[in-house]
Each structure stands twice: as structure tokens, then as C-alpha cells.
Amino acid sequence: MIMSENKKGNLISVRDDLKVVDATVRDGGLVNNFRFTDEFVKDLYETNIAAGVDYMEFGYKASKKIFPEEDFGKWKFCDEESIRGIVGDNDSDLKISVMADVGRTDMDTILPKSESVVDIMRTATYVYQIPSCIEMIENFHNKGYETSANIMAVSTASDGDLDQALELLGKSSVDVIYLVDSFGALYPEDIRRLTAKYLEFGEKYNKKIGIHAHDNQQLAFANTIESMIMGTSYLDGTVRSLGRGAGNCALETLLGFLKNPKYDLVPLLNFIEKHMVKLHNDGLVWGYDVPYLLTGRFNCHPRTAIAFMKEKRTDYAKFFQETYDQDN
Amino acid sequence: MIMSENKKGNLISVRDDLKVVDATVRDGGLVNNFRFTDEFVKDLYETNIAAGVDYMEFGYKASKKIFPEEDFGKWKFCDEESIRGIVGDNDSDLKISVMADVGRTDMDTILPKSESVVDIMRTATYVYQIPSCIEMIENFHNKGYETSANIMAVSTASDGDLDQALELLGKSSVDVIYLVDSFGALYPEDIRRLTAKYLEFGEKYNKKIGIHAHDNQQLAFANTIESMIMGTSYLDGTVRSLGRGAGNCALETLLGFLKNPKYDLVPLLNFIEKHMVKLHNDGLVWGYDVPYLLTGRFNCHPRTAIAFMKEKRTDYAKFFQETYDQDN
Numbered sequence: 001m002i003m004s005e006n007k008k009g010n011l012i013s014v015r016d017d018l019k020v021v022d023a024t025v026r027d028g029g030l031v032n033n034f035r036f037t038d039e040f041v042k043d044l045y046e047t048n049i050a051a052g053v054d055y056m057e058f059g060y061k062a063s064k065k066i067f068p069e070e071d072f073g074k075w076k077f078c079d080e081e082s083i084r085g086i087v088g089d090n091d092s093d094l095k096i097s098v099m100a101d102v103g104r105t106d107m108d109t110i111l112p113k114s115e116s117v118v119d120i121m122r123t124a125t126y127v128y129q130i131p132s133c134i135e136m137i138e139n140f141h142n143k144g145y146e147t148s149a150n151i152m153a154v155s156t157a158s159d160g161d162l163d164q165a166l167e168l169l170g171k172s173s174v175d176v177i178y179l180v181d182s183f184g185a186l187y188p189e190d191i192r193r194l195t196a197k198y199l200e201f202g203e204k205y206n207k208k209i210g211i212h213a214h215d216n217q218q219l220a221f222a223n224t225i226e227s228m229i230m231g232t233s234y235l236d237g238t239v240r241s242l243g244r245g246a247g248n249c250a251l252e253t254l255l256g257f258l259k260n261p262k263y264d265l266v267p268l269l270n271f272i273e274k275h276m277v278k279l280h281n282d283g284l285v286w287g288y289d290v291p292y293l294l295t296g297r298f299n300c301h302p303r304t305a306i307a308f309m310k311e312k313r314t315d316y317a318k319f320f321q322e323t324y325d326q327d328n
Numbered sequence: 329m330i331m332s333e334n335k336k337g338n339l340i341s342v343r344d345d346l347k348v349v350d351a352t353v354r355d356g357g358l359v360n361n362f363r364f365t366d367e368f369v370k371d372l373y374e375t376n377i378a379a380g381v382d383y384m385e386f387g388y389k390a391s392k393k394i395f396p397e398e399d400f401g402k403w404k405f406c407d408e409e410s411i412r413g414i415v416g417d418n419d420s421d422l423k424i425s426v427m428a429d430v431g432r433t434d435m436d437t438i439l440p441k442s443e444s445v446v447d448i449m450r451t452a453t454y455v456y457q458i459p460s461c462i463e464m465i466e467n468f469h470n471k472g473y474e475t476s477a478n479i480m481a482v483s484t485a486s487d488g489d490l491d492q493a494l495e496l497l498g499k500s501s502v503d504v505i506y507l508v509d510s511f512g513a514l515y516p517e518d519i520r521r522l523t524a525k526y527l528e529f530g531e532k533y534n535k536k537i538g539i540h541a542h543d544n545q546q547l548a549f550a551n552t553i554e555s556m557i558m559g560t561s562y563l564d565g566t567v568r569s570l571g572r573g574a575g576n577c578a579l580e581t582l583l584g585f586l587k588n589p590k591y592d593l594v595p596l597l598n599f600i601e602k603h604m605v606k607l608h609n610d611g612l613v614w615g616y617d618v619p620y621l622l623t624g625r626f627n628c629h630p631r632t633a634i635a636f637m638k639e640k641r642t643d644y645a646k647f648f649q650e651t652y653d654q655d656n
Contacts, residue, residue, distance in 0.1 A: 010517075120357060150510055187585065188516065189338075189557065215546075217581055222550030224518055229517065240618075252618060253545055256625045257515065269644035277642050290568075290580060290600060297584045314605045316597035 027243030034073035113144030170205030171304025211235030216296025355571030441472030498533030512544025538562030544624025
């Protein structure tokens with residue numbers, strides 16, 4: 001049996017360390033500037049509770065000194081009262097997550113955990129920002145939050161830099177370290193190699209490992225479960241893959257896969273019928289398309305592909321050359 | 329390094345045994361009753377040559393005694409003159425494939441290879457039809473064709489039956505034995521287990537192994553390359569995943585992945601711009617959607633999901649219950 005010595009669990013077993021993280025409002029917010037209706041967010045909150053999802057990410061804690069409030073929906077900022085407007089005191093087993101970008105967060109606005117319904121502060125960082133990231137993490141940790149470091153665009157990091165980053169994070173107070181394939185550039189074989197590395201540091205320093213995948217090459221779900229099989233515990237998904245560019249691991253495929261009876265696909269199906277069909281019919285565009293394949297393949301940021309889609313271009317071969325040029 | 333002892337090749341090596349099979353007209357024909365324009369098929373033929381694709385499958389050799397000609401486009405039947413109308417004498421390196429279903433083929437109409445431009449006859453069979461399949465294969469083989477046995481719906485076959493089928497095929501004249509995930513039910517872990525089994529028989533009897541995946545759970549590309557890494561040689565894809573239900577491994581993802589410089593993604597991008605955008609805009613519906621996830625998840629034929637999509641239903645939770653009931 002292949003990989004048997006590297007596997008955690010099998011196709012019919014249950015692993016209690018697994019945590020499903022719904023990042024729909026946060027990553028999907030990058031598609032619609034965080035302009036979700038309260039009904040959408042409230043229904044998603046109740047859906048996640050009913051479906052047994054472990055964490056729901058509401059958005060970013062972006063600094064209002066950097067981003068004008070009028071340009072975005074409220075989930076770009078995730079004010080305490082915005083979240084409480086949906087969850088009250090969150091009298092449920094679902095934990096509340098928000099994301100803080102290194103260099104884009106006003107740390108003075110972060111309440112102590114005792115005054116907040118937020119459970120986990122996830123810090124999004126590039127490898128070269130790790131010292132700043134750790135400063136933020138220690139701040140969040142000291143305020144009482146669970147924390148994660150989400151190392152973005154790991155497909156562009158050198159092995160040496162990544163080792164150093166993982167070593168520094170290992171010695172920090174962070175609880176979870178995420179493998180983030182921001183560009184959707186990684187194949188399952190890459191994911192296994194990187195997961196092994198993350199787990200090595202995770203086991204050394206007693207940190208949980210998470211994965212956040214993008215679907216540029218139609219590999220987000222596969223990469224997520226391949227990483228999980230090896231021992232990754234925190235699994236990000238978004239409903240119907242709603243997320244930047246090609247989107248993410250579809251939460252419905254993930255819940256369909258997991259064998260723990262606490263997870264229930266049916267509430268999610270009802271949510272998709274009520275909300276996601278409408279988003280699509282109203283003209284919101286996301287999900288796999290050829291330009292995202294190309295930026296993933298060339299291991300670069302999807303911003304040019306997003307612009308290509310917005311302009312309703314279909315000259316894919318020309319875009320291939322543009323992307324190739326940009327990459328070289 | 330994980331799986332190192334089981335791997336054939338790595339992410340930057342080239343394997344000369346690899347063959348890319350474009351099954352767009354054949355599997356896509358199941359979506360539009362094989363009603364492709366001659367321009368579409370001719371352009372695809374020229375695209376495949378330019379892209380370095382190894383085989384192009386033109387359709388089925390369906391019996392006109394069973395299927396009324398007026399109900400289908402000509403690629404349901406693949407008359408010799410229909411194919412020659414596109415390829416002439418096929419003065420190219422691209423090989424021509426057609427598929428013959430067990431029990432649905434009029435064997436008297438199969439010309440000797442010396443009178444045909446067809447190179448490979450692929451026989452589609454269920455496990456329980458293997459004796460009939462082998463009879464057809466010996467007929468094709470004696471007529472001078474390369475042959476394959478495509479064992480459909482392998483996700484529903486017992487290990488014992490599959491072992492017997494592979495043993496019988498091993499002793500036959502067949503050249504290639506295919507692992508076919510008709511229902512899109514298999515996870516990469518299943519694919520690795522089954523691929524190991526197929527390769528065991530393939531090595532024992534000197535047969536090549538192929539894979540044909542469906543995208544019900546967004547795993548078609550991942551399953552294809554995971555099987556390939558272990559040693560599978562014949563890789564089916566369809567342009568933009570066009571194929572029954574959720575469709576297939578997208579040919580563009582596959583060509584983007586393969587490192588052999590003979591493969592060129594750019595001609596395929598031009599074809600997608602010219603033809604696939606139009607098919608989509610004209611209202612042809614295919615590709616991943618929630619009902620296909622559910623039939624894949626329940627390991628059953630996608631026909632109920634296809635009907636659901638045709639009726640433009642969106643009551644996914646009800647369909648979940650219907651599929652569950654049907655499955656039990």
C-alpha cells in the first residue's frame with residue numbers, strides 16, 4: 001500500500017484533530033469587495049453550525065487608515081459589532097475567525113479576547129514578512145486568541161527561506177501554521193513534499209498544520225485531501241469554491257468526503273440553492289477558467305487573469321504570451 | 329520523499345511511454361448527441377496535431393441496427409468515410425481512435441486495418457462483459473488494430489471480479505487496459521490502490537495501462553496525474569472537460585502539466601477561444617455542478633444528475649435524498 005507509513009487515518013476513519021474552516025465570506029469577499037447581504041452571512045453562519053463546520057471566517061481586520069470604508073462591504077473590516085450583529089454572543093460550537101494581513105492591520109483596534117466573539121486571529125504573511133507576522137501573533141496570543149500564520153504564495157518561496165520561516169514560527173506562540181497555495185500553482189506531488197516539511201516542523205514544535213488551496217489548475221480539493229491524509233488538520237474551503245480568481249477547495253466536496261458523522265452536507269446544499277445560484281445568476285463571476293490555469297501554471301499572482309475575465313476577453317493564446325512575458 | 333519507490337518520472341522529467349488521448353468528440357458527443365460541425369472536428373484534428381496530442385477519438389462505432397441514424401450526429405457511428413472526410417489519409421503523427429461498446433457494435437461493419445485510417449479500437453466494457461469484450465478485442469486485433477479494453481464503472485466492481493477481469497485481459501491480445509472512473513466516484517487514494525493493481529497485471533502480461541477520469545468531485549485531473557505518476561501511460565482528456573455530466577480531465581490542464589516539449593498548449597488555447605466559448609454561449613451545459621458531486625459521492629451513474637440539470641432544478645437537498653434512496 002502506497003504512502004501507508006505516511007498516512008494519518010484512512011478512507012473510512014475519523015480523525016478528531018480535523019477542523020473544517022469555511023472561508024467563504026473572507027476569500028469570496030475578494031470577488032465582490034465584501035458586499036454580502038446580512039441575510040447571506042447570517043444564513044451561512046447558521047448553515048455552518050448545522051453542517052458541523054468548525055470555524056467560519058468573517059473577513060479581514062483591515063485598517064481603515066489604509067482602506068476607505070466606503071469602498072468596501074463591512075467584512076473587509078470585521079468590526080466587533082458587525083460580527084455580533086450576525087452571531088450575537090455566538091452561543092454555538094462554531095468558532096469565529098478573522099484574518100489580519102501583515103502591514104495592513106491597525107493593531108490598536110484589536111480588542112482583548114475577553115471583549116470579543118472572535119476565537120482565532122489568522123495572520124496572512126509572505127515569507128519575507130515573518131518577523132512582522134510573529135510580532136502580530138504574539139500580540140494576538142497575549143490578548144487571548146488562538147492564532148494562525150498563513151504563509152501565502154508558498155509556491156514562490158525558496159526551501160531555505162521556508163525552513164527559516166517555519167523554524168521562527170515554530171518558536172513563536174502560534175497555534176496553527178498554514179500552507180497557502182495562493183497562486184494555485186502546486187500539484188499534489190508538490191503538496192506532499194511541502195506538507196511533509198510543514199509536519200516536520202509542526203511535530204518538532206507542537207503546532208497544528210493547515211492548508212488553503214486555490215483551484216487554478218482544478219486541484220484545490222485534491223491538494224486539500226492529499227495534505228490532510230498526511231496529517232494536516234485545518235482544512236479551508238469555500239461554498240461553491242467562491243474565492244479570488246479560480247476560487248478555493250469547494251466546501252461541499254470537502255464535507256462530502258469527510259467521514260465524521262458530525263459533518264452534514266444537506267444544510268450546505270440548502271444554502272447553495274438559496275444563495276449561491278442567485279449570486280451566479282446576478283452575474284458574479286468566479287471559479288476555474290482558462291486564464292487562471294495559465295497564471296497557476298506560470299506560478300504568478302492571478303491579478304492579470306482577473307482583469308482578463310473582467311474585460312470579457314477570450315484571446316487565451318495572447319494571454320498565454322502576456323503571462324509568459326510577465327513571468328520572464 | 330514520499331512514494332519515491334513507486335514513482336515513474338518526476339515533475340521535470342519526460343516519459344516516452346506517455347500518450348495523451350483527446351476524447352472530446354466521443355465523450356463530448358454524449359452531451360450533444362454527437363452533433364458537432366465538421367469545422368469543429370476538423371479544427372480539433374488540426375489542433376491536436378499542432379499540440380502534440382497522441383490520439384484523437386472520433387466517436388463510437390455504434391450499430392445502426394440498434395441506434396437510428398437520424399437521432400444522432402455522425403460521430404455516433406464513425407463510418408470510415410466520415411473520418412476520412414476530416415483526416416483524408418491522416419498524413420500525420422496523430423493516431424485515430426474510435427470506441428466500440430460491448431453489445432452495441434455491429435462487428436461485420438469493422439473494416440480490416442489495411443482499409444481504415446483508424447489506428448486503435450477501444451472497447452468499452454463492464455466487468456461482467458469481459459468475455460464478450462475479449463471476443464471483440466481478438467477480432468479487432470486480428471484485423472490489425474491496436475486495441476484497448478476500457479473497464480467502465482470500476483468503482484462498483486468487487487476486487488475479486490476485477491482481478492479476474494484483469495487476468496483474462498492479461499492473457500488476451502489487448503494492448504492497453506483502462507481504469508475508467510465512469511461515475512467520478514474515486515478519490516486519489518482509491519486511484520493509487522487501483523492503479524497499483526492494474527500495473528501489477530500490466531507488468532505481468534506486458535500491457536500498457538490507461539486512465540479515463542470524470543470530474544464529478546473535481547478530481548479528474550488530479551486522479552489522472554496521480555495514476556500517471558505511478559506508471560499509467562495512456563491519459564484521456566477532453567477540451568474544457570467536455571464530456572458526459574461533470575465531464576473529464578481537462579485536456580488543457582493535462583498539456584499544461586506535461587513536460588515533454590512535444591506538447592504545446594497554445595494551439596489548444598486558440599481552439600478553445602474559437603469553438604468552446606461558442607458552445608458554452610450557445611447553451612450547451614456540461615462540467616462540475618452540485619448534482620454530479622452527489623452522484624459521484626454516492627457512486628452511481630450520473631443519469632439522474634443529468635436529468636436534474638436538464639430540468640434546471642436547483643433543489644439540491646431534495647436531489648440528495650432522491651440519490652440516497654436510489655442508492656439504497
